[in-house]
Amino acid sequence: MASHVSSPGSTAAGGGTTATTWLLRVLVVGYLVMLVVWPTAYLLRHTFTHGFESLQGVLQDPDVTHALTLTGQVAVAAVVINLVFGMVVSLLLVRYDFPGKRVLSWLIDLPLSASPVVVGLALLLVYSPIYGWFGPTLRNNGIEVIFAKPGIIMATCFVALPLIIREIVPVLEELGDDQEQAARSLGANGWQTFWRITLPGIRWAVAYGVVLSLARSLGEFGAVKVVSGNVKGQTETATKVVERTYQSQDLDASYAVAFMLVFAAVVCLVVVALLRTRDEKEKA
Amino acid sequence: MSIEVKGVSKRFGDFVALDDINVSLPTGQLTALLGPSGGGKSTLLRIIAGLDSADEGSVVIEGNEATHLPPQKRNVGFVFQHYAVFKHMSVAKNVAFGLEIRKRPKPEIQKRVDELLELVHLSQFAHRLPSQLSGGQRQRMALARALAVEPTVLLLDEPFGALDAKVRKELRDWLRRLHDEVHVTTVFVTHDQEEALEVADEIVVINQGRVEQVGTPEELYDAPANDFVMGFLGDVTTLGGRLIRPHDIEVADRPVGPDSVEGTVSRLLRIGFEVRITVLTDAGEVVTVEMTRTHARRLRLAEGATVFLTAADGATSVAGSVDAAAATDLAVASGG
Numbered sequence: 001m002a003s004h005v006s007s008p009g010s011t012a013a014g015g016g017t018t019a020t021t022w023l024l025r026v027l028v029v030g031y032l033v034m035l036v037v038w039p040t041a042y043l044l045r046h047t048f049t050h051g052f053e054s055l056q057g058v059l060q061d062p063d064v065t066h067a068l069t070l071t072g073q074v075a076v077a078a079v080v081i082n083l084v085f086g087m088v089v090s091l092l093l094v095r096y097d098f099p100g101k102r103v104l105s106w107l108i109d110l111p112l113s114a115s116p117v118v119v120g121l122a123l124l125l126v127y128s129p130i131y132g133w134f135g136p137t138l139r140n141n142g143i144e145v146i147f148a149k150p151g152i153i154m155a156t157c158f159v160a161l162p163l164i165i166r167e168i169v170p171v172l173e174e175l176g177d178d179q180e181q182a183a184r185s186l187g188a189n190g191w192q193t194f195w196r197i198t199l200p201g202i203r204w205a206v207a208y209g210v211v212l213s214l215a216r217s218l219g220e221f222g223a224v225k226v227v228s229g230n231v232k233g234q235t236e237t238a239t240k241v242v243e244r245t246y247q248s249q250d251l252d253a254s255y256a257v258a259f260m261l262v263f264a265a266v267v268c269l270v271v272v273a274l275l276r277t278r279d280e281k282e283k284a
Numbered sequence: 285m286s287i288e289v290k291g292v293s294k295r296f297g298d299f300v301a302l303d304d305i306n307v308s309l310p311t312g313q314l315t316a317l318l319g320p321s322g323g324g325k326s327t328l329l330r331i332i333a334g335l336d337s338a339d340e341g342s343v344v345i346e347g348n349e350a351t352h353l354p355p356q357k358r359n360v361g362f363v364f365q366h367y368a369v370f371k372h373m374s375v376a377k378n379v380a381f382g383l384e385i386r387k388r389p390k391p392e393i394q395k396r397v398d399e400l401l402e403l404v405h406l407s408q409f410a411h412r413l414p415s416q417l418s419g420g421q422r423q424r425m426a427l428a429r430a431l432a433v434e435p436t437v438l439l440l441d442e443p444f445g446a447l448d449a450k451v452r453k454e455l456r457d458w459l460r461r462l463h464d465e466v467h468v469t470t471v472f473v474t475h476d477q478e479e480a481l482e483v484a485d486e487i488v489v490i491n492q493g494r495v496e497q498v499g500t501p502e503e504l505y506d507a508p509a510n511d512f513v514m515g516f517l518g519d520v521t522t523l524g525g526r527l528i529r530p531h532d533i534e535v536a537d538r539p540v541g542p543d544s545v546e547g548t549v550s551r552l553l554r555i556g557f558e559v560r561i562t563v564l565t566d567a568g569e570v571v572t573v574e575m576t577r578t579h580a581r582r583l584r585l586a587e588g589a590t591v592f593l594t595a596a597d598g599a600t601s602v603a604g605s606v607d608a609a610a611a612t613d614l615a616v617a618s619g620g
Contacts, residue, residue, distance in 0.1 A: 182368040182370070183370075184356050185360060200372040201371065
């Protein structure tokens with residue numbers, strides 16, 4: 001990481017003094033250590049104070065395993081939904097002109113700027129079975145949204161929504177529609193053009209977006225906390241377990257679950273880094 | 285007639301790209317749509333291909349009403365200025381694309397792809413990615429890809445526009461030879477009059493959304509319908525209020541008839557075998573004349589000399605202003 005940050009700095013500085021370069025390096029590395037490395041290392045140390053004991057311990061707790069499974073299911077569901085929706089919206093934004101396009105583009109960025117807690121609250125207002133707009137109707141038809149899995153998935157979808165779209169849109173724009181037109185003139189229909197030409201052209205962007213939004217979905221806390229109801233062993237997610245165990249002074253369990261979340265995030269980032277390299281190799 | 289375009293109009297907002305176009309493009313020939321940039325010729329080609337739709341009018345391809353057909357049902361081959369190669373596919377896969385879409389049997393596809401790559405001299409590059417090819421090779425691949433589906437018509441949109449001058453010239457000769465071999469009805473768009481004159485059997489001159497003239501290169505050059513066509517197809521100058529080609533003016537050191545125009549040589553420029561002089565006539569016209577070096581020597585031409593100008597026998601001339609000449613300069617500038 002340090003070398004990655006410093007190398008563009010040193011080339012950009014060009015004639016700059018070595019002292020300045022070194023000062024910048026120290027500043028950047030120091031910043032990252034204080035903010036990221038130290039806390040994460042601390043977390044690691046606590047998790048593995050007694051070897052794998054605490055990890056094994058939490059994995060035997062059925063409430064914890066249920067929470068981990070739920071988080072996994074919710075994350076995968078949210079990613080699949082966002083993937084389909086994200087591709088449709090990206091194509092719409094790049095390839096078509098329609099009134100309200102700018103508003104749609106702006107709306108898609110909303111989840112990035114709005115606090116997840118607000119998102120949760122908004123969902124509650126619409127879908128709450130007691131005072132929501134649709135909630136009572138849905139409940140009368142036997143569909144539970146709030147304090148159930150659908151609500152958790154919706155909240156997660158909402159917060160991770162822009163990630164896939166913002167990855168695909170610039171790549172689609174750069175790709176242009178020349179190749180798609182060529183495919184059409186060679187006899188391909190819309191679906192064949194999408195599968196054979198458009199999708200292969202954006203595949204790394206899609207993969208990148210999927211991994212990013214998977215990481216984001218696994219770690220979502222605020223919005224999910226509001227809509228899930230946090231019933232232990234039923235609607236409690238992994239991030240919520242971290243909070244509960246921490247508050248009840250069960251620090252070993254708290255660190256262990258937190259470690260698993262960090263580990264999943266790191267795996268995601270490594271995958272992203274690998275994808276980026278392949279993408280760049282292909283462009284060269 | 286292979287392609288019948290009737291009453292086609294197209295507007296982009298307030299801009300009229302095509303205004304009631306009527307043309308018939310003959311079967312088996314190589315036709316050029318020639319005109320300045322922004323004149324509407326690419327739009328017309330894209331409407332024939334179905335990539336754009338006309339606001340009014342109809343398109344008939346080989347007797348089939350095609351006006352409302354989507355591009356994939358028109359059986360046309362289209363070649364784009366910037367190649368539009370499928371970047372993630374090998375050269376062979378690119379060429380095979382149209383055949384795979386048509387679900388032809390594998391051995392047949394393989395055979396046809398081999399033949400086509402042979403035809404465009406790319407056999408040894410079959411397994412490369414397009415990014416490993418030069419611009420000229422990519423465009424040849426795009427041509428093979430378009431020919432693979434045995435299109436009724438082959439449409440090329442400024443096919444050599446993105447290539448450098450030398451490759452452009454090579455590909456131009458090659459396209460002519462290819463067409464003589466394959467004989468598919470071909471229409472190509474160009475703003476380069478030399479390209480059109482050299483390659484095409486027939487030229488359709490399009491300017492400001494209208495057809496100015498249709499004819500063989502000779503007809504267009506020898507009998508231009510108006511000052512625009514005259515100015516667009518070659519150099520022009522004015523003599524006695526008429527547009528005329530600079531090489532169609534005869535220069536003498538004494539009057540040779542009642543039509544001789546007297547003037548003074550104001551500038552003399554020698555370019556290789558050619559001598560270009562600018563003559564300021566007594567009537568106040570500035571006339572450019574082109575002649576061979578030998579001819580200029582015989583007349584002992586020099587700046588300041590008095591000369592008498594006459595239109596040569598059989599010279600092409602049309603009534604017109606210098607505006608048309610200015611349009612030519614513009615077109616040449618954008619072409620370069």
